[in-house]
Amino acid sequence: MLDSLKHFARESWLLVVASVLCGLLLAATNAALGPRIEVNKALKLTSLAGGLLPSAQAFVPLSSPVEVKGLDGKTESAVVFKATADDTVVGWVFKVVGSGFADKIELVVAADASFSKLVGYDVVSSSETPGFGDQIKDAYYRNQFTGAPVGQLSLVGLGAAKEQDIDSTIVAISGATISSTAVVQAMNHYLPQLKDQLQQKGLIGHGNNP
Amino acid sequence: MATTPDGQNVYAEAVATGLWREIPVFRMLLGTCPTLAVTAAIKPALTMGLCVIFVLVCSNIMVSLMRKGLRPHVRILLFTLTIATFVTIADLFLRAYQPVMSEALGPYVPLIIVNCVIIWRAEARASNSGVLLSIVDGLAMGVGFTIALCVLATIREVLGTGCLFEIPVLPKAFPAWAAMGMPVGAFLTFGLVLGFINYVSRKRS
Numbered sequence: 001m002l003d004s005l006k007h008f009a010r011e012s013w014l015l016v017v018a019s020v021l022c023g024l025l026l027a028a029t030n031a032a033l034g035p036r037i038e039v040n041k042a043l044k045l046t047s048l049a050g051g052l053l054p055s056a057q058a059f060v061p062l063s064s065p066v067e068v069k070g071l072d073g074k075t076e077s078a079v080v081f082k083a084t085a086d087d088t089v090v091g092w093v094f095k096v097v098g099s100g101f102a103d104k105i106e107l108v109v110a111a112d113a114s115f116s117k118l119v120g121y122d123v124v125s126s127s128e129t130p131g132f133g134d135q136i137k138d139a140y141y142r143n144q145f146t147g148a149p150v151g152q153l154s155l156v157g158l159g160a161a162k163e164q165d166i167d168s169t170i171v172a173i174s175g176a177t178i179s180s181t182a183v184v185q186a187m188n189h190y191l192p193q194l195k196d197q198l199q200q201k202g203l204i205g206h207g208n209n210p
Numbered sequence: 211m212a213t214t215p216d217g218q219n220v221y222a223e224a225v226a227t228g229l230w231r232e233i234p235v236f237r238m239l240l241g242t243c244p245t246l247a248v249t250a251a252i253k254p255a256l257t258m259g260l261c262v263i264f265v266l267v268c269s270n271i272m273v274s275l276m277r278k279g280l281r282p283h284v285r286i287l288l289f290t291l292t293i294a295t296f297v298t299i300a301d302l303f304l305r306a307y308q309p310v311m312s313e314a315l316g317p318y319v320p321l322i323i324v325n326c327v328i329i330w331r332a333e334a335r336a337s338n339s340g341v342l343l344s345i346v347d348g349l350a351m352g353v354g355f356t357i358a359l360c361v362l363a364t365i366r367e368v369l370g371t372g373c374l375f376e377i378p379v380l381p382k383a384f385p386a387w388a389a390m391g392m393p394v395g396a397f398l399t400f401g402l403v404l405g406f407i408n409y410v411s412r413k414r415s
Contacts, residue, residue: 014279018272018288022295029299033306040309127317 041124042079045108048122049081049093052110056083056090064201068193071099071186078194082203089113092204094194095124098186101178103127105136107186111150115195115204120146121183133179141180144170150191155184212343221346224335228350234327235358236407241327244318245359246396252375255363257311258318259356261300263349265322266331268296270348273336280337289332290323297322327355365399366390 046059059081066078083091091110098105105126110119120142128134135141145153153168172180198204212220234240241262248254272292273280280288301319304312312319322328331351336344367373370390372380389395 011281012284014276014281015284015288015291018276018291022291025295026298029302033302036306037302040305044309125313 045079045093045095045124046081048108048124049083049110052108052120052122053083053091053093055085057085059083059093062203066194066197066201068190068197070097071189078190078197080194080198083110091119092194092198094190096186096190098182100126100128100182101133101176102129105179105182105186107183109187109191111191113204115198116150118145118148118150118187118191121187126179128176128179132173132176135173135176136179136183141173141183145187150195152188152192153184155181220343224343224347225350228347228352228354229357230354232351233354233358234330234351235355236404238327238330240330241325241355242400244321244325245362246393246400247318248315249359249363249366249396249399250370250391251367252360252363254311254314255359256356257304257308258315258322259352259359261297261304261319262322262325262327262355263352264300265293265296266328266352266355267345267348269293269328269332270336270344271341272296273332274339274341274344277337277339285333285337286329289329289337293328293332294323327351362396362399362403365403366395370395 049059050056062080062082066080067075068078070076079095081093082089083093091112092115093108093110096107096109098107103126105128106124107121108124109121111117112119122142123137126134126136128136148170149168151168153170155170155172157172170180170184195204214220214223230237232238235242235245244258248258269289269292273289276288276292297320300322301312304315304319331347335347339347364374367390368379369387372378372382372384372386387395390399
């Protein structure tokens with residue numbers, strides 16, 4: 001037993017030492033650059049949000065945290081911005097994460113001031129297949145969400161509904177069902193929770209009026 | 211000063227190997243995946259080249275320092291650990307200071323981990339050479355790789371968009387060849403440049 005341990009230590013000490021050193025190096029780098037990366041992400045988020053809500057003059061992050069359950073069931077802190085123009089709320093912007101074909105899909109979603117209708121969404125980051133899944137970035141798919149009611153969206157195959165209809169039915173991208181589903185699933189999962197949280201905080205009304 | 215068996219200075223030999231004799235992309239045909247993917251324009255090509263230089267030099271230093279303790283069955287593990295660490299640092303740096311370029315390069319920066327040029331130099335040079343020679347080797351190979359990327363990217367960007375570094379260099383009358391920015395342009399340019407390099411090599415020998 002002791003001989004085995006000695007043999008193990010002799011053969012693998014360098015790997016153990018190198019692993020610790022590399023881990024420390026990565027931790028230090030992440031600690032040094034992490035805040036800047038987060039700032040870059042927030043800047044990108046607000047820049048995309050500006051495209052979704054052009055009337056907004058400022059995007060103010062909520063002062064109190066909004067706790068939601070992620071797709072994996074774990075509680076997480078949602079990124080929510082209040083879009084304002086002349087001190088009036090013109091909409092809400094938040095980030096949702098879907099489980100795509102290749103990796104996570106991060107979306108920035110905008111809802112109207114009463115949180116009853118979607119204004120639209122844009123893709124913050126995704127690694128979906130070019131030509132197929134990455135069509136979630138294309139206007140023809142994204143435009144289906146504009147004006148759709150906040151609630152349970154349903155995904156249907158091509159031909160089952162018209163893409164230009166403004167309703168809760170979203171027509172999937174042909175050949176990219178997983179990516180299409182990821183977007184709809186993320187919206188269905190996060191939106192009711194966010195609406196509920198904002199209502200509890202008294203930031204939006206309980207009906208369709210702000 | 212150390213010399214090779216044929217009497218050449220080892221540092222000069224390392225530089226000549228990296229920049230011409232075994233230039234990774236054109237002579238060894240290594241690292242062709244990022245070569246084809248990031249050479250649609252010169253900026254991403256240059257960024258990728260600089261990342262590879264950083265990772266090559268740092269991993270060569272680490273492997274050279276560890277060379278006396280390397281055991282056969284953990285050797286590849288140690289190389290991969292070292293390379294993955296420096297690639298992650300390069301990726302974090304790009305995300306912090308060059309977010310647009312980081313996004314343009316997409317998965318190709320993390321994929322440097324599996325770039326055979328890096329592990330090739332760790333195995334062939336750094337694991338049996340001193341630190342200084344490993345640094346020179348890493349620099350030469352990295353610069354050789356970057357030059358190859360930039361040559362391809364220059365041709366593709368100029369013919370594909372009429373610009374270089376996004377600055378117009380061809381007259382407006384020149385019709386941009388959109389195919390040069392697509393995979394077909396990458397393969398075509400790569401093949402033609404390879405043919406030219408082989409032609410020059412044969413002439414020289």
